[in-house]
Amino acid sequence: MNSIIYILPLALSLVLIACGGSESNKASENENDSLTTALDSTEMSTDTEEDEQMNEGYAVGDIATDFSLMNIDGEMVSLADYTYAKGFILTFTCNHCPYAVAYEDRIIALDAKYKSQGYPVIAINPNNPEIVEEDSYENMQVRAEEKGFTFPYLMDEGQTIFPQYGATKTPHMYILEKTDEGNRVAYIGAIDDNHEDAEAVTKRYVEDAVDALLKGQQPEVTETKAIGCSIKI
């Protein structure tokens, strides 16, 4: 009888240990071990800090830098060349990204609609062609020819312009308004609210913003977010 009283708590605690100490705990112990080892053995670089710096760019209201970048026809193009322009529809875009491709026709349509009104489209490919061959200068020429681009398609040679703007992806739109102080950023973000189906678009952010500027007003929506292909550095 006495022995049973001693055995009972022992048996119970055995069950508890077996239960609590099963796979889940073992797994987390192993995990901590291996994670610590991984941490000890690896000196980490400061990639994230660089990324954060890259993400700093213009906010709406900032004056955007001009540039001199090579167009697909071999000519250098600057914003200052466009003496007639009231502003610009600047797009960081590329060949390889399906999101960029999905918007090609809509960018051509924007140029057709707004160039004559003083807001021409300027396209800049920010990607490093050594990482994505499809975005090489030669392939830009091919794609522009295939699609019949009516606007300059510039190579961000040395990738110095897109970081100043703070572009992170393709496509990434910047609407600039020409002012006495320079080209002021009036809108940053998406073209519209449906990348996959142009027919299903309900909000035309870029058109709305340019329409407002043409009326001498500021856009109601000055910043939107969209999915895109990260810029290849």
Place this chain on the structure above:
Amino acid sequence: MIHRYKKLLSIGLTLVILLLAQSCSSSKNEGYASVQLKTDTLYHDGDYQVEVVNFEALQPLLYQKDERLHVINFWATWCIPCVAELPYFQELVKKHPNIELTLISLDFSSKIRSDLLPFLKDRQLKERVILLNEPDANSWIPQIDADWTGAIPATIIYSGQKRNFYEQSFTFETLEKEVQQFQNQL
């Protein structure tokens, strides 16, 4: 008399052990169950499966209240750096099986059969893949993280109330280190 008492006690003890074993196994199953989402469509090809959801239906997955570590990766088959880092996420959960990994595909909904399922099969990706079918990205991107520009790859690591967001690519080492630092801060 003592003999009968012993017998009763041993039956009782057996019952207690059975009950305990039962409760601990069921709590374990509960802890490891995947959260069920209200899916629009389910595509599959053998072992490979894609759940299609809208942003609202995705919510329960983003805010599970269990104590597990959840890693959620936003990717697409067309995204070169996303595809490059996928093996590191697979490796992470293979090495640390108590982490729950979910891959949220931002592939075009029209390309599930033509691109996404063949890709999963080719890469033997048997992790949970959910296609987020919500074209108006501006409506949901800020709800994932206020600082997210919309570039992918992007990753959430969360456990309970604690949550980190990363708009960046990982190597296996940087990913594992991030997870470890996250756990140390819990």
